[in-house]
Amino acid sequence: MSRFFSHRLDRLVPYTPGEQPIDRTYIKLNTNESPFPPSPGVTEAAAREAGKLRLYSDPTVRDLTRAMSEVFEIPGDHIILTNGSDEVLNFAFMAFADEEHPLVFPTITYGFYPVFAELNRIPYEEIPLKADFSVDPADYQNLGGKTVVIANPNAPTGLCLTLEEVESIVASNPDGVVIIDEAYVDFGGESAISLVDKYDNLLVTGTFSKSRSLAGARLGFGFACPSLIADLHTVRYSTNPYNINRMTAAAGVAALAENDYFMQNCRTVMDTRVYTTDALRALGFSVLDSKANFVFAASDRIEGGELYRTLKERGILVRHFDKDGISNYNRITIGTREQMEALIATVTDILQEKGASL
Ligand SMILES: *Cc1c(COP(=O)(O)O)cnc(C)c1O
Secondary structure (H helix, E strand, C coil), X not given: CCCCCCHHHCCCCCCCCCCCCCCCCCEECCCCCCCCCCCHHHHHXXXXXXXXXXXXXXXXXXXXXHHHHHHHCCCHHHEEEECHXXXXXXXXXXXXXXXXXXXXXXXXXXXXXXXXXXXXCCCEEEECCCXXXXXXXXXXXXXXXXXXXXXXXXCCCCCCCCHHHHHHHHHCCCCCCEEEECCCHHHCCCXXXXXXXXXXXXXXXXXXXXXXXXXXXXXXXXXXXXXXXXXXHHHHXXXXXXXXXHHHHHHHXXXXXXXXXXXXXXXXXXXXXXXXXXXXXXXXXXXXXXXXXXXXXXXXXXXXXXXXXXXXXXXXXXXXXXXXXXXXXXXXXXXCHHHHHXXXXXXXXXXXHCCCCC
16 A cells, blocks of 8 residues: 555455456356357447447447336336446445445345445445345344345345345335345346336346346446436446446447347256256255355365365366355356366365265
8 A cells, every 4th residue: 555545445445356367267157257158249239339439438328228228118217327237336325325324234245335335435234144144134124214235136145035025125214225236136036126116215236247248348237216316327427427338338239139148048047057056965065045147055074265275276266255154155156057067076076085975
């Protein structure tokens, strides 16, 4: 840290992104990317747009907003587009949380929430999960003006709240914004988009990074009533009005035109998730019932950190969080069937070499 770094940020501990290694080729199951490429139409659209990079992008992102509006069946004034959904989360924290409206989120959830809170110097309160790792909706009722953030499905557990449970949280907190982060909803969760018209305190966020194979394009979005969306645009125009670059906007339009391709990929991931869950359980792992494109798994035959390191030595990257309560677990992205078979074979070898009784 230089001597110029602001004391305002003394306590800021930045987010640690999952590794994007260049030293060798791994079977990469650590950052919940899609194992499938974007459709050819997406690649062509982005390449076509590259010729126009001399010009600024459209700050109103008109074409993509219109395409979103059609696919999600929601008017354009209910939509904001952002540079990854990380950006809409940051905008929402800036817009809707402060000393009077502190943030509330689970102890075990997406690691960016405390970072954005700290960056914007917003106080936050963390609520423990239940012993089975689920979020207890009862803990989030009647919080009187606090700003609630819940990833649904949650990360890294993959567990879901039902739409009724989400609605109970939104309805009981009329004086605080409730942010439902649906980064993984396309893999089997229930979206709260249908509630956006009914509640003026609900913001639903989503991303093209996981289900639509566009993590590298950085495209996220938020759905809410027009007044919340207008506030988010105020923050956006005060930060970076050109937050969606030309190639990403074109890729997004093309991806929505081929929505069936991406939704079919999601079904494939869900089938492969069943295979992976069953195979890990057969090896004695405890595996949570995931509704996301990853599983969260632990074994009492090998410590979580050791499994992570041994897999890495053998060319398979998974995500290990050295955090109280979950350090024995690994979060394993669902890749292709072949990748998951390679994972299971390698885990089997590792356990056998440890002399575990199989
Ligand atoms: C991946 C992820 C995001 C955001 O990803 P972007 O690539 O910024 O869209 C948001 N929330 C959760 C829970 C995630 O796992």
